Amino acid sequence: MDKERDSQRETLCLAVSPAGAKAATGGSDSTVRLYDLHTHQSILTCQARTVMDGHRSRVFAVTFHPERETEFISAGWDNTIQFWDSRQEQAVRRIWGPHVCGEALHVDAAKNQILSGSCRTHDSLEVWDYGSGLKVCDVSDPQQDSKIYTCHWLGESHMIAGGQANTPAGGQDNTLAVINRNSLQTEGRLGGLGSPVFSSSVCVCGKRSGLIAVSSGTSVYLLDHHK
Structure with a gap:
């Protein structure tokens, strides 16, 4: 070396x-x-x-x-x-296309798709076809424009994305969202955190399958997706 x-x-x-x-x-x-x-x-x-x-x-x-x-x-x-x-x-x-500033890149082998998160307030969460490289869709939240620093596939039916969002009132919300993969709608959210969400991890098997770990500032949050 x-x-x-x-x-x-x-x-x-x-x-x-x-x-x-x-x-x-x-x-x-x-x-x-x-x-x-x-x-x-x-x-x-x-x-x-x-x-x-x-x-x-x-x-x-x-x-x-x-x-x-x-x-x-x-x-x-x-x-x-x-x-x-x-x-x-x-x-x-x-x-x-993607402007990645964190661990915001994940491959789903089942559907052969890439999930990417970008540090920008438009088209920040995107799904790509691994084989062709073509964009499958944008995953946007009509209520918030989010800078994404971390994202993961969550099983076959969901995805998670964390970072810092701009709220309609002009403020900012440090948040992690759980998003339905089919409807592209946000189904759960951990918000109001003291710092942006810079990292996350998902347990994919065993008795802790679906457990989500999220870091923000000096804190780590554990979320049970099934609940």
């Missing part, structure tokens, strides 16, 4: 491959780095060779396809989602 370059790089996100053999990290130097979790060695630096095949700014989100060990995607400040194959250094394709 290039230790001098690593020491100057701020790591901003991490994801582990479905089989648990590899980890991908994104950071402040616009690269995505792949590591072997058995040897703890860097095995690949994924970076742009041209303006079309990699990131040009900070990378804030990276995630593997849940059913494809060699495929992962990343997003960040350069308004792109980049698609990577772990066997090559340059991105294989990209989606233009």
Whole structure:
């Protein structure tokens, strides 16, 4: 590894491959780095060779396809989602649009769709087709324009999105929303928090399936989706 370059790089996100053999990290130097979790060695630096095949700014989100060990995607400040194959250094394709500033990138293997959240007050939560890269829909709340910092699929029927919303009265509300995937309507909301929602996690199996963890400021909130 290039230790001098690593020491100057701020790591901003991490994801582990479905089989648990590899980890991908994104950071402040616009690269995505792949590591072997058995040897703890860097095995690949994924970076742009041209303006079309990699990131040009900070990378804030990276995630593997849940059913494809060699495929992962990343997003960040350069308004792109980049698609990577772990066997090559340059991105294989990209989606233009999302301005991602947090862990707001998630793949649903069942429907082969991507959920992305952007730090902006319009078109901030979007669904994309993984195979074609085409937008499936915008997920908008008519009552609030939200900057999204974190989002996840929640089972087959819902999604969650957290960040900071502008209210109709001109104020701001730090909030996490639970949204129906079919109707695109908000069905639950945790709001009035002291700080924006910057991270969240969903338990996908076992007796805690559907449990949502949310961080805001110095607090962590646990929500039971089924209740």
